[in-house]
Amino acid sequence: MPLKIDVKDLNLFYGDKQALFNVSLGFPEFQTTALMGPSGCGKSSLLRCLNRLNDIIPNVHIQGKVLLDKEDIYAPSLDVVELRTHVGMVFQKPNPFPHSIYENVAYGPRIHTLFKDKTELDEIVEKNLARAGLWDEVKDRLHQPATRLSGGQQQRLCIARAIAVNPEVILMDEPCSALDPIATARVEELIDELRERFTIVIVTHNLQQAARVSQQTAFFHSGHLVEAGETGALFTMPQDERTQGYITGRYG
Amino acid sequence: MTSSLKTRRRKEKWFRRMGFLSLCLALLFLGGILGKIVYTGYPAFFRTEVAAQAERPDLLNVHARYFLKENKKWITASDDVDMYYKHEVVGNLTPHQIQAIDSLKNQGQIRLVFNTGFFTHSDSREPELAGIWGGLIGSLLTLFVTFCTAFPIGIGTALYLEEFAPKNRFTNWVEANINNLAAVPSILFGLLGLVFFIHFLGLPRPSALVGGLTLGLMSLPVIVVATRAALSSVPPTLKEAALGLGATPLQVLFHHVVPMAMPGIMTGVILSLARALGETAPLLMIGMVAFIATPPSTFLDPTTVLPVQIFNWSRSSEMGFVENTSGAILVLLIVLAILNGIAIFIRKKFES
CATH class of the missing domain: 1.10.3720.10 (MetI-like)
Structure with a gap:
């Protein structure tokens, strides 16, 4: 399986504080990679390096390389706005815009003018809501405020919004941590379906979730990548003592 | 434990009472100020007019005669008259003038009307003509x-x-x-x-x-x-x-x-x-x-x-x-x- 994203010797600093130490990790195309580890281990920081959302935090600087399709996304010639159309993101807390359901999905296509006329935009909105498994639930109330949806529906709307700009990679930052178990199950099913079209990176501190949705898992501890590998193997035969401790619930 | 709970409850009660008292005081001041301004200011929206009559309307031109319907025209009174008519303040008026005003009052030749000039005139040295x-x-x-x-x-x-x-x-x-x-x-x-x-x-x-x-x-x-x-x-x-x-x-x-x-x-x-x-x-x-x-x-x-x-x-x-x-x-x-x-x-x- 070719690597969609390749992180090489990445060091990340918030001011003087180093948050990631020499991380090297490949993300295979059309697979789900779970980043796992205790709070503050740097997994979210790594995720935010992949679409350069860390740029908006003052005093962040980075050493090393992040290659997307063999191109360095930190190269000076790269346009960060364009990068983010290729690498979409879903956040920890559902964060729909305070507009209608329709406008939430239509926003990305609108700013990138991915359509010719209103009919085509309608189609884009329907297609992506359907992909996110939300179409049947909201088709009669597309023009109602998105904030009136339940938490799980809002998160699926955010996924629909992210995939509406046709990204190649979707980053998910603990997408289920604010959801109840049923909504979580829906989102997890969705992640599994989306894998056919997108490369997915998901941050989670829920072990079962990592085991359920991912093909590859990477375990982080205090800014270091402890070990990474095929999910089944990592859970059954962890090589490192710290991974074993985390998996068996001795800490974390 | 129970005694400390009592003290805490008492403190809360006092705090609430103080808050309510402050609110009452604030309302009292506000009401006082507004009341005073309204009480002093509302007569400014009315002005006193005196009926001026022509001795021989038949000597006037047609327009003037039409203008002087019923042989009289209402004209804004001076501010001394205004004050006397509104508040019975004598001010600079002579006893003779006061007598005249009273007799006008009896004949219905003096009246209070809405002071449109207060809104349509600009500033003046004369209070009865001054506007905003x-x-x-x-x-x-x-x-x-x-x-x-x-x-x-x-x-x-x-x-x-x-x-x-x-x-x-x-x-x-x-x-x-x-x-x-x-x-x-x-x-x-x-x-x-x-x-x-x-x-x-x-x-x-x-x-x-x-x-x-x-x-x-x-x-x-x-x-x-x-x-x-x-x-x-x-x-x-x-x-x-x-x-x-x-x-x-x-x-x-x-x-x-x-x-x-x-x-x-x-x-x-x-x-x-x-x-x-x-x-x-x-x-x-x-x-x-x-x-x-x-x-x-x-x-x-x-x-x-x-x-x-x-x-x-x-x-x-x-x-x-x-x-x-x-x-x-x-x-x-x-x-x-x-x-x-x-x-x-x-x-x-x-x-x-």
């Missing part, structure tokens, strides 16, 4: 200049500082100064206006332009602070969502941040304009204290504003002006209430 029209127009022109300068500059400054400016020593220093400027006594802005706009730029002295620019300087820091507060209250998760979709920082700003901050921004702007509308001290510094009997027709004409006119009237000793002062205060309060009402309306409208 000039001050009202002056206030509107001045406020327009204030809005046109303080609104775009204030919002632009706030947007830049909040969203684009690098966080370094210089911007920190600018921020601290803006916050301090918002608390500077307004008369200092008057001094600044005097030195800069009048002495340095040589703009005409008591004009709406200079007044508006000076009040604009005064409103700027308040608008900047209010706008920045509104901008920073927009949840960062929304900005991240838009950035994550590939929106440029400018698109994030104008598609999401500004619309969400709009109620707060508009409230801040309108409240600072309301403050500018009621401001007197800085305008006195730039010479807007002069007596001006004609309403301004351009931004460069000699202008007076409502609060300055109130200030001028309050220095007159005639009873008529005491009444006019309170009447003008009522009008100013109503205008301010309307502005605040608009602020509330806009906030509600943007919030829904």
